[in-house]
Amino acid sequence: MSNYIFSNHDTVALAKKYDTPLYVISEDIIEKNATSIQRAFARSGVDYEINYAGKAFLNTAMCKIIHRLGLSLDVVSGGELYTAMQAGFPREKICFHGSNKSIEEIRMAFETKVGKIVADSEYELHLLNDLAGEYEHKPEILVRVSPGIEAHTHEYVQTGRIDSKFGIPLRNMESVMGEAGKYDKLSIVGLHCHIGSQIFDDRPFLIASETMLKLLKQLEEKGYYLEQLNLGGGFGIPYLKDDAVFDIDAYIDDLVTFIRTKSEELSLKFPKLLVEPGRYIIGPAGITLYEIGTVKEVPHTRKYVSVDGGMTDNPRPALYNALYHAVIANKTSFEEEEEELVTISGRCCETDTLISDVVLPRCEAGDILAVLNTGAYNYSMASNYNRIPRPAVVLLKGDQDQLIVERETYDDLLLKDRLPDWYAS
Numbered sequence: 001m002s003n004y005i006f007s008n009h010d011t012v013a014l015a016k017k018y019d020t021p022l023y024v025i026s027e028d029i030i031e032k033n034a035t036s037i038q039r040a041f042a043r044s045g046v047d048y049e050i051n052y053a054g055k056a057f058l059n060t061a062m063c064k065i066i067h068r069l070g071l072s073l074d075v076v077s078g079g080e081l082y083t084a085m086q087a088g089f090p091r092e093k094i095c096f097h098g099s100n101k102s103i104e105e106i107r108m109a110f111e112t113k114v115g116k117i118v119a120d121s122e123y124e125l126h127l128l129n130d131l132a133g134e135y136e137h138k139p140e141i142l143v144r145v146s147p148g149i150e151a152h153t154h155e156y157v158q159t160g161r162i163d164s165k166f167g168i169p170l171r172n173m174e175s176v177m178g179e180a181g182k183y184d185k186l187s188i189v190g191l192h193c194h195i196g197s198q199i200f201d202d203r204p205f206l207i208a209s210e211t212m213l214k215l216l217k218q219l220e221e222k223g224y225y226l227e228q229l230n231l232g233g234g235f236g237i238p239y240l241k242d243d244a245v246f247d248i249d250a251y252i253d254d255l256v257t258f259i260r261t262k263s264e265e266l267s268l269k270f271p272k273l274l275v276e277p278g279r280y281i282i283g284p285a286g287i288t289l290y291e292i293g294t295v296k297e298v299p300h301t302r303k304y305v306s307v308d309g310g311m312t313d314n315p316r317p318a319l320y321n322a323l324y325h326a327v328i329a330n331k332t333s334f335e336e337e338e339e340e341l342v343t344i345s346g347r348c349c350e351t352d353t354l355i356s357d358v359v360l361p362r363c364e365a366g367d368i369l370a371v372l373n374t375g376a377y378n379y380s381m382a383s384n385y386n387r388i389p390r391p392a393v394v395l396l397k398g399d400q401d402q403l404i405v406e407r408e409t410y411d412d413l414l415l416k417d418r419l420p421d422w423y424a425s
């Protein structure tokens, strides 16, 4: 019986070699996904920059991969910035982003001489302007706008009402920006928006870009010549077998044509386009391997198949009702009569269902379960709930496999524990 192969590797052999639960990441798939975006932009002939959104999955090895592929990096915290710097990521290709950045983080961004900073609020614009005077380095500043378009998985809404903690509300932009020169210490070069995540339809992106182009024009009248437009991330990926696929070529073709037409209509120079995809690049490049333990049939209800991980390594089903597909890695060929509908549950002390209904061949203790498309927002959102150590991350490249994050140990869990004096002796 053949085993499940991921990126040319036998996943059962990986589980044996590195133990479970295990995040497995394929550099080849990351490369394929990243180059598909690069190629689509390159074909369109426009000036562009792709900032990988580190929040989806970041560690020093990932920084190296992103750099090797020629992408820039979007970071949203001092921790992500520190990781990038420790990995030797070129500072000029780092965009420091984030909601409610602390003064220390902003200083860190100036001191590390990042290429770009995205200002998320009027308060941040003033803060950046005040602090900028202390530093010689002048990062490019983009201003994040909340454009009043919300895109959900399969639909979008355009609302005049903006209810978002991110960015500056569209209708406040004119007064916040004032006349060019208001933020005299800053080199403001562009605008930013991000309308959501896991989007399959390109219409919301087009509507957002039209809103942003009109705003660029409005600001031009105030003396601002902003030449960069960052449209954020959000390209969807299929999690289940029948899910739609985001057509990156069609999206970029449509977007470029649309922006060309609209810029001409508005007599605007075609801006440099930036995007910030995270999930699209890393999501399909990762799977998680678990070992099955207890298999429990609840009469007339369902069969629970428990694995040795759960909401600690993948909180997305618990947080968002996210759906995943899985296979039994050591049972890839089986007869239909061996199939059963089961619920995959985690090992945490709550109902941490990973997949509520999935058809699998008969599951037994010791089987290896591979949950697919777990590259994005799994490792990066993992926790130590129930004092469960975080899994290791192994990277595949060609026929090589190597650890890029070690499995946490019980001692790691104690690393930051301190006893008060009255219990110390």
Ligand code: LLP
Binding pocket: 053, 056, 194, 196, 197, 198, 232, 233, 234, 235, 276, 277, 278, 279, 280, 316, 320, 376, 377
């Ligand atoms: N840019 C900005 C400003 C963002 O807020 C995000 C995601 C991205 C780019 C990247 O979006 P992507 O291409 O990965 O969809 N934890 C949630 C997703 C949160 C996304 C937050 N922002 C999840 O697990 O689905």
